[in-house]
Amino acid sequence: MKKVVCEHIVKRFEGVTAVNDFHLEIADKEFIVIVGPSGCGKSTSLRMIAGLEQQTSGDIYIGGQKVSDKPPRDRNIAMVFQNYALYPHMNVYDNMAFSLKLQGVDKKEIDRRVREAAEILNIAQYLERKPKELSGGQRQRVALGRAIVREPAVFLMDEPLSNLDAKLRVQMRTEIAKLHHRLGATTIYVTHDQIEAMTMADRIVVMKDGVIQQIADPQTIYDKPANRFVASFIGMPPMNFIDCRLEKREAGLWLVRETMAVALPAAWAERLSQRFGQQVVLGVRPENIIPADAGGPLAAKVEVVEPLGAETLLHVRLDGQSLVVKAGPDYQPDEGQTITLSFDMNKAHVFDHETGTTIV
Amino acid sequence: MKQKKHMDYLWYGLVLLVAIPFIFPLAWIVLASFKTQAQIVTTPPLWVFTPTLENYQSVFVDQQFGKFLWNSSVIAVGSTLLSLIIGLPAAYTISRYKQKVLGVFILLARLMPGIAYLIPWFILFTKLGMVDTYTALIASHMLVGLPFIVWIMVNYFDGLPHELVEAAQVDGCTLQSAFLKIVLPLSVPGILTASTLSFLFSWNNFMFSLVLSSDRTKTLPIAIYNFVSYAEVSWGSVMAAAVVIILPAIVLTMAFQRYVIKGLTAGAVKG
Ligand SMILES: Nc1ncnc2c1ncn2[C@@H]1O[C@H](COP(=O)(O)OP(=O)(O)OP(=O)(O)O)[C@@H](O)[C@H]1O
Numbered sequence: 238m239k240k241v242v243c244e245h246i247v248k249r250f251e252g253v254t255a256v257n258d259f260h261l262e263i264a265d266k267e268f269i270v271i272v273g274p275s276g277c278g279k280s281t282s283l284r285m286i287a288g289l290e291q292q293t294s295g296d297i298y299i300g301g302q303k304v305s306d307k308p309p310r311d312r313n314i315a316m317v318f319q320n321y322a323l324y325p326h327m328n329v330y331d332n333m334a335f336s337l338k339l340q341g342v343d344k345k346e347i348d349r350r351v352r353e354a355a356e357i358l359n360i361a362q363y364l365e366r367k368p369k370e371l372s373g374g375q376r377q378r379v380a381l382g383r384a385i386v387r388e389p390a391v392f393l394m395d396e397p398l399s400n401l402d403a404k405l406r407v408q409m410r411t412e413i414a415k416l417h418h419r420l421g422a423t424t425i426y427v428t429h430d431q432i433e434a435m436t437m438a439d440r441i442v443v444m445k446d447g448v449i450q451q452i453a454d455p456q457t458i459y460d461k462p463a464n465r466f467v468a469s470f471i472g473m474p475p476m477n478f479i480d481c482r483l484e485k486r487e488a489g490l491w492l493v494r495e496t497m498a499v500a501l502p503a504a505w506a507e508r509l510s511q512r513f514g515q516q517v518v519l520g521v522r523p524e525n526i527i528p529a530d531a532g533g534p535l536a537a538k539v540e541v542v543e544p545l546g547a548e549t550l551l552h553v554r555l556d557g558q559s560l561v562v563k564a565g566p567d568y569q570p571d572e573g574q575t576i577t578l579s580f581d582m583n584k585a586h587v588f589d590h591e592t593g594t595t596i597v
Numbered sequence: 598m599k600q601k602k603h604m605d606y607l608w609y610g611l612v613l614l615v616a617i618p619f620i621f622p623l624a625w626i627v628l629a630s631f632k633t634q635a636q637i638v639t640t641p642p643l644w645v646f647t648p649t650l651e652n653y654q655s656v657f658v659d660q661q662f663g664k665f666l667w668n669s670s671v672i673a674v675g676s677t678l679l680s681l682i683i684g685l686p687a688a689y690t691i692s693r694y695k696q697k698v699l700g701v702f703i704l705l706a707r708l709m710p711g712i713a714y715l716i717p718w719f720i721l722f723t724k725l726g727m728v729d730t731y732t733a734l735i736a737s738h739m740l741v742g743l744p745f746i747v748w749i750m751v752n753y754f755d756g757l758p759h760e761l762v763e764a765a766q767v768d769g770c771t772l773q774s775a776f777l778k779i780v781l782p783l784s785v786p787g788i789l790t791a792s793t794l795s796f797l798f799s800w801n802n803f804m805f806s807l808v809l810s811s812d813r814t815k816t817l818p819i820a821i822y823n824f825v826s827y828a829e830v831s832w833g834s835v836m837a838a839a840v841v842i843i844l845p846a847i848v849l850t851m852a853f854q855r856y857v858i859k860g861l862t863a864g865a866v867k868g
């Protein structure tokens with residue numbers, strides 16, 4: 238029973254509501270990733286679960302126990318901080334042993350657990366060193382080690398990889414995922430990196446301005462974003478958005494702009510029935526725009542070509558709107574050339590123009 | 598390379614020039630403390646002579662400087678330790694909960710002319726029958742030491758990453774044990790600075806001791822003052838007494854100079 242439940246948590250700092258109605262139920266062994274842009278309240282949410290910040294209202298349960306008013310030490314959690322927060326005056330061994338000593342675990346057991354964690358994390362040879370004698374990656378491992386020796390109910394991690402260089406970040410990402418498989422501990426992981434979210438999470442929580450936008454598994458978040466914000470935040474390069482008007486014609490439903498007109502699948506008719514004649518937003522991911530030299534329905538001018546090796550990114554202008562298109566590596570038109578495009582409408586989305594909520 | 602060497606000499610020359618006004622009197626005092634009265638008043642001054650310990654003997658045996666040295670030490674160490682015990686948690690709380698206003702008030706207590714406290718204190722301690730006790734002197738000296746310790750340590754604690762304490766709290770500490778196990782060990786340089794300064798303030802303090810001490814608790818500065826006001830001035834003994842009072846200050850400052858200089862500029866630049 239290592240469930241975590243956050244019941245409608247609200248956090249207000251003087252004047253600002255940092256987190257509003259945060260409601261989340263996390264299953265045992267689940268890996269939850271909270272993502273969102275800077276300042277959206279990710280850290281604040283995590284810190285409330287840790288007990289480092291007191292929520293204004295709402296309750297938190299860990300392992301079935303209400304911990305809302307308990308200090309961090311009584312919540313059976315371990316936390317990994319962005320800046321590692323290793324104790325500078327202690328060597329690696331003592332850093333990892335600190336919490337166990339406080340718990341009064343006997344010396345032999347402490348030694349066993351510290352060495353085992355050091356083995357798992359590949360830092361056994363640094364046990365005698367002080368944190369300042371370690372590289373960033375090694376420090377991060379120690380921070381992880383300090384968390385895992387505890388064998389806590391829940392791991393909390395606040396952007397643990399953001400101080401590492403790109404390559405190390407990818408490597409540590411895999412290691413944390415492996416660690417999670419091995420230990421099977423409930424984990425709540427905060428990041429603003431959508432790739433970390435997509436690759437590590439069982440479920441992703443997308444936040445914006447203190448409010449949860451969507452909670453779902455990575456594929457659902459990607460395929461069925463709840464609103465325009467989620468659609469734009471997840472996916473690289475981001476989804477293209479095109480303002481259009483919805484029109485019902487003889488030959489079905491159409492999205493139209495000045496020179497552009499796209500036919501919609503007939504199946505969408507019912508869900509769009511209230512909106513004929515209204516402004517809506519069409520969302521298409523770069524990989525769902527198919528370029529063709531000729532024959533496609535939409536003519537676009539190529540502005541920039543970015544060959545990335547495995548694929549080519551085309552920045553094109555279509556009816557006054559800039560779009561990004563992901564094409565195969567061999568497709569490399571000249572800049573300035575006019576190409577034609579077609580949209581894979583089965584994977585497209587329609588959003589409300591004002592609220593951004595997903596209509597289809 | 599050569600150019601650089603010249604610059605070095607120039608630099609040392611300059612340093613020497615600035616240092617002479619400070620070092621000369623000191624050297625003169627130390628030398629004089631080993632001379633006889635006749636040797637001291639000779640002009641031109643004697644630089645080479647057979648040293649005598651007579652002055653020190655007179656200071657320690659006839660004038661009982663051992664006792665005053667003990668009094669000064671008890672009061673300086675006592676007021677510093679007590680200031681640390683009260684001041685460190687106070688400073689941490691001010692820093693942690695961002696009570697800057699409170700900090701400024703405490704510093705104000707220090708900036709008020711000490712003499713303003715003297716009369717109320719004298720009356721208070723007289724009524725309590727505590728004039729000429731260590732307690733009264735330690736308490737009065739803390740008026741200087743405590744605000745200094747709080748002020749320096751608030752700045753020092755502000756510079757410590759707050760995440761360390763949070764990590765400790767998650768690891769199982771209360772705020773108090775995190776303070777003892779994480780904050781204090783990391784603050785040793787700051788604590789040394791603050792303690793040294795507090796110690797020196799007390800050691801050099803004249804006014805409070807003059808009013809609040811008497812035969813039993815007389816401190817070194819008062820003893821020397823009384824010494825000078827004797828009818829016939831024995832310069833050699835005065836110099837020996839001066840050496841006794843200066844020496845600990847110099848030794849302490851030398852030992853902790855690295856930290857003390859940092860402490861004196863604490864708050865000037867957020868490090
Ligand atoms: N102690 C505080 N006092 C006042 N406002 C705060 C405090 N801590 C956070 N906030 C505000 O709460 C909001 C959420 O902050 P939070 O640190 O949770 O964001 P975040 O999602 O972690 O951002 P980042 O990705 O930059 O770390 C921000 O607008 C921030 O300014």
Ligand SMILES: [Mg+2]
Nearest residue numbers: 279280281395
């Ligand atoms: Mg944050």
